[in-house]
Amino acid sequence: MHKKxxxxxxxxxxxxxxxxxFKSQHGRLYICAVAITRNRxxxxxxxxxxxxxxxxxxxxxxxxxxxxxSTVRNxxxxxxxxxxxxxxxxxxxxxxxxxxxxxxxxxxxFQQLEKLLPExxxxxxxxxxxxxxxxxxxxxxxxxxNTVASWYRRGLQTLKEKINEQ
Amino acid sequence: MNNDIEKxxxxxxLKPPSESYFKKTxxxxxxxxxxxxxxxxxxxxxxxxxxxxAFNWYQFQQPKITIxxxxxxxxxxxxxxxxxxxxxxxxxxxxxGSQRDLIVLLEN
Numbered sequence: 001m002h003k004k005x006x007x008x009x010x011x012x013x014x015x016x017x018x019x020x021x022f023k024s025q026h027g028r029l030y031i032c033a034v035a036i037t038r039n040r041x042x043x044x045x046x047x048x049x050x051x052x053x054x055x056x057x058x059x060x061x062x063x064x065x066x067x068x069x070s071t072v073r074n075x076x077x078x079x080x081x082x083x084x085x086x087x088x089x090x091x092x093x094x095x096x097x098x099x100x101x102x103x104x105x106x107x108x109x110f111q112q113l114e115k116l117l118p119e120x121x122x123x124x125x126x127x128x129x130x131x132x133x134x135x136x137x138x139x140x141x142x143x144x145x146n147t148v149a150s151w152y153r154r155g156l157q158t159l160k161e162k163i164n165e166q
Numbered sequence: 167m168n169n170d171i172e173k174x175x176x177x178x179x180l181k182p183p184s185e186s187y188f189k190k191t192x193x194x195x196x197x198x199x200x201x202x203x204x205x206x207x208x209x210x211x212x213x214x215x216x217x218x219x220a221f222n223w224y225q226f227q228q229p230k231i232t233i234x235x236x237x238x239x240x241x242x243x244x245x246x247x248x249x250x251x252x253x254x255x256x257x258x259x260x261x262x263g264s265q266r267d268l269i270v271l272l273e274n
Binding site: 015018019022023026030031034040041043044047048051052055093094095105106109113124125128129130131156159160163 | 176192
């Protein structure tokens with residue numbers, strides 16, 4: 001009986017903490033999700049589902065922020081698998097306002113970007129399109145800073161080689 | 167060339183999420199925080215049980231010893247009266263099943 005009372009108090013505290021984290025990190029959570037799903041609606045749903053799942057879990061969580069980001073990524077990956085037929089491409093999630101010539105070059109870049117390794121794609125999307133820092137990406141992906149920087153560098157290098165080949 | 171690629175790509179920004187994105191999730195969190203009960207009915211039940219045990223314990227502490235009439239003492243037998251059964255122990259009437267060990271000795 002005492003355990004149930006204790007867990008109710010902990011749950012209330014966790015939900016309040018979660019609300020605080022969501023208020024400050026909702027933008028980054030969305031960027032993290034959309035970098036995986038390439039679909040805005042699916043990304044929003046993944047974040048929403050992740051927040052609910054974390055609020056309802058009875059596990060003991062040491063770092064709530066990291067756990068939330070990890071759950072968002074898992075939900076986004078699951079959404080990708082579940083909705084493989086849904087429209088998911090870079091053009092669908094980006095604001096673009098450029099000339100026709102630039103559009104052709106951009107289109108080629110996007111095609112090559114989608115052929116990169118998943119972690120390289122995600123890092124480039126979060127860094128360049130999402131505007132996140134390496135530190136923020138490292139927190140979101142739960143990877144060391146150097147690893148994230150390495151993915152980014154290698155991703156761009158591979159893109160350069162592919163574009164030069166064409 | 168890396169810089170060219172970076173420069174070209176950085177012309178693009180992600181489309182922002184829909185207007186309902188933030189509101190929908192915040193609302194759910196607020197609802198969950200409110201729906202967690204502040205009062206647990208189990209606490210009331212536990213309190214009631216404790217009160218009951220304390221009351222019964224107090225009742226049992228009160229001595230209920232009656233001096234047995236001579237006729238019963240002589241026979242050392244049990245007697246029935248309106249309050250239930252009694253057994254006679256060393257001249258004192260003690261309720262059946264009593265936990266008390268107080269015994270009053272009759273002196274002739």
